[in-house]
Amino acid sequence: MTASYAKDFHEIPESLTNNYSLKRKALDLVQSEPIAGKVTTGGSRLEDFREILIDFFDLQIDLDAAIAETEHRLPRQHSMFSGDNRVFASGWAERLVRTQVSRFYNQAVLETIIESGSDDCFVDHSSSEQALSKCSQQLAGANHSARVMLERIKSSYGDGEWNNERKLPDHPHCTHTFSPVS
Numbered sequence: 001m002t003a004s005y006a007k008d009f010h011e012i013p014e015s016l017t018n019n020y021s022l023k024r025k026a027l028d029l030v031q032s033e034p035i036a037g038k039v040t041t042g043g044s045r046l047e048d049f050r051e052i053l054i055d056f057f058d059l060q061i062d063l064d065a066a067i068a069e070t071e072h073r074l075p076r077q078h079s080m081f082s083g084d085n086r087v088f089a090s091g092w093a094e095r096l097v098r099t100q101v102s103r104f105y106n107q108a109v110l111e112t113i114i115e116s117g118s119d120d121c122f123v124d125h126s127s128s129e130q131a132l133s134k135c136s137q138q139l140a141g142a143n144h145s146a147r148v149m150l151e152r153i154k155s156s157y158g159d160g161e162w163n164n165e166r167k168l169p170d171h172p173h174c175t176h177t178f179s180p181v182s
């Protein structure tokens with residue numbers, strides 16, 4: 001049986017359907033890894049958001065449902081940052097969901113690669129990529145170090161230590177994914 005990996009963001013649910021061990025790993029990470037950001041700070045917001053991500057990675061709900069659930073269960077008016085228009089700029093729920101779905105999928109792929117004894121990951125061009133984006137120009141179509149890419153994901157999207165180094169996702173609508181080098 002050949003394990004399945006997503007060639008871009010939109011193939012993530014199909015990949016999870018066909019790759020049980022990757023799905024398990026993503027679900028483990030969603031439940032245990034830190035998630036950075038003001039939207040999920042305070043009250044039960046982080047735990048509520050984890051439950052939404054669990055439902056997505058467990059294939060119970062699709063991306064649109066996850067975004068709608070995030071708007072419903074993490075309402076702006078209940079946030080300690082509700083007055084901050086930068087935290088809750090239009091489309092905040094979609095950006096949060098897409099960012100963390102990409103982050104956890106890609107983190108699961110990188111950890112799988114490293115556990116298999118490799119350090120090589122590949123970023124394919126995505127049919128829906130923005131051609132002028134930095135990830136399209138500087139990451140896509142090439143191999144990279146899985147360990148370096150994993151560290152960048154964890155420090156940015158887990159610990160909130162943002163920097164300008166290239167990583168996946170590179171922006172909230174990034175459609176690139178990592179895959180093993182066969």
Ligand SMILES: [Zn+2]
Nearest residue numbers: 135174175176
């Ligand atoms: Zn990208």
